[in-house]
Amino acid sequence: MSQVPVAVVTGGSRGIGKAVADECMSLGYRVVLVARNPRNLEQACRELCEKHSPDAAHQPDMAAVDVADVAAVKATAEDIIRRQGRVDLLFNAAGISIPGTFDQDAETFTRLFAVNLRAPFLFMQAFLPQMTAQGGGRIVNVASRNGKVAVAGLGGYSASKYGLVGLSESAYREYAARGISITTICPGWVNTEMAANEGPSLRPEEMVQPEDVARTLRWLLSMSPSVRVMEVMLECAGDVERRASVELAKLYALKRRHEKEFEELDVRAGL
Ligand SMILES: NC(=O)c1ccc[n+]([C@@H]2O[C@H](COP(=O)([O-])OP(=O)(O)OC[C@H]3O[C@@H](n4cnc5c(N)ncnc54)[C@H](OP(=O)(O)O)[C@@H]3O)[C@@H](O)[C@H]2O)c1
Secondary structure (H helix, E strand, O other): OOOOOEEEEEOOOOHHHHHHHHHHHHOOOEEEEEEOOHHHHHHHHHHHHHHHOOOHHHOOEEEEOOOOOHHHHHHHHHHHHHHHOOOOEEEEOOOOOOOOOOOOOHHHHHHHHHHHHHHHHHHHHHHHHHHHHHOOEEEEEEOOHHHOOOOOOOHHHHHHHHHHHHHHHHHHHHHHHHOEEEEEEEEOOEOOHHHHHOOOOOOHHHOEOHHHHHHHHHHHHOOOOOOOOOEEEEOOHHHHHHHHHHHHHHHHHHHHHHHHHHHHHHHHOOO
């Protein structure tokens, strides 16, 4: 078996996955990028090669596959194990966001689940036995802040991400004692194409940057083997501050109402 560690990064052709693949190459991994569009994958591989000038053992590899296709994901995972001989890190970033809840048709709702939840399940199912045989490994799943706190009008996406948080937490507990570390990252807005397409409430520079997620992976990998991190939430300061000021305003309104009620009681009691 090769000694070069292998990182499989789904959604590795752009956004968070691409930043993570870049970080993995800096850390000495051979990366396998997974996404649908082969041209974007080739472009990402070219850019990584230009930046890192890898030797033959560290050349990035790619697999063009729709992760919503069960048979194709299973075949891809088998092929990766056959070609690479090992898998040390699985970073599940491939995902889609489609707004809506009850205005969504059943196909859209199902597609969100197929890409955001079933695909990470299938890759984990395929690679966990390999990691176990190797004596350890690491899995990182990108859920979302919407997988912890649901907002109105994003029910399908939120449900798929809540599902991923639950799947990851269960797997985290099941595999913690087997040397396999499983972490869920739950970011707020991240400055990628996905966020830009949604008409976000924050400017790009106010969001979490894809490199922040990559740095979170570096931080996770820097931990002692005795440490397990189940979940990391990365919020945008602007969002946190806005929510905090709304909550403060509500508290002050409540205080003013009660003060008025007490004053009226005092008047009635003749105090
Ligand atoms: N951006 C945010 O604000 C934000 C916030 C919280 C969580 N997240 C989560 O973070 C993850 C990455 O998001 P991002 O912002 O980096 O998105 P992005 O820029 O849109 O990139 C998505 C990546 O996933 C791949 N992908 C999408 N559907 C796929 C499919 N069916 N099969 C295979 N690959 C597929 C895309 O490549 P192809 O299109 O070529 O397939 C691309 O490489 C997602 O799971 C997302 O839900 C994002």
